[in-house]
Amino acid sequence: MMESQQPVKPGLMRRFLLATSEIFSKKWPRLFFLAVTFQSAICIAFEAYTFGRFQGGLADMNQPNWISNLAVQAELKTIPTFLCLFLLGFLYELVLVWDALQAKNTIQIIGLCIANVALLIYTAIQIEQIREAIGNLSGAGAFTDGGVWRDVRPVLICVPCILAAITIAMSLIAWRLYQEFAWDILKYIGADYRMKKRFLYYQVYIALLKFDFFFFIGFTVQFLVVVTGKSDIEIGLTAAAIPVTIGILFFAAYFTRHEIKLGMISIMVLYLGGLSYFIFKLARIYDPYHAQDYMPVRKSLTAFTVLTILLIILTIINGLICMFNFGKGLKQHLQTSHRQDADKDTVSYSLNDVKQTPLPSRMTID
Structure with missing residues (x-):
């Protein structure tokens, strides 16, 4: 008798390709x-x-007189920093879009539309900041070509216009996706209104964690690269906060999914610490004694700080709601749906990839 073979679980690449093809x-x-x-x-x-x-x-700019000029050096970093943030922002948004579509997460899709509005605001802010940077550098004699602003201005204006048009398109498509994905929530959670509400808060919380990551990284990049007047200790602590923040966000999602109350309480304490830090930074940006250090990215850093503060507050509120929902049955639904997704991937892999041996067309006698 032949032993039944266990289906082979697909690898990450295989699962990625399956999810992408479904999208x-x-x-x-x-x-x-x-x-x-x-x-x-x-x-x-x-x-x-x-x-x-x-x-x-x-x-x-390698001349000694430019290297020793801290104000010029700060202005020089403005545009490279903006480019770095845009690369990070747009690529991260693509990852979140793929993640939301393969998970059929309408809450995250709506969040992406809102995030696109935030990017639109940021691109509008950068126009004035780049104009100021080019103007200051031109005044200092750092440019050999006086037509830089004339050439880049139309391009910079086009960016928020494109974002506005795509945001409208995303919002319209998001409505159709909401209708299309509604059945999946019903399939996993059932028709229980209270359970669907708990699942909604869970989805909002997980989506907020993903957006928290980007805005924290965006703030940190600008602070480390452009802001002057930082002490070595401050630089070290800020840089060290990046992996710590990633760990906090990961465990925040883990504790919520597995309903670990003590872990959630510790995460809430860390959220409050982060909230205090960003409120302090916002005050320091406009502190007369430190305002000059933040001047090259003052507006964009303010936008990132305010958005991060709002996101942390929303994350705390949703985290508390999720914690109050512990022990009310959502954990079982989440774990069941996770297993079903894994089984579905495994089955689709095994059925599509197992080669069938042809049956003999006639009986043979040995």
């Missing part, structure tokens, strides 16, 4: 992903052109 097999998920991809490609290209034009118009 592209349906109209509205495909359109949503392509819209964000188009936006990312165009906006990154425009930002890259701005960076190239900016760098190409500069004089030789």
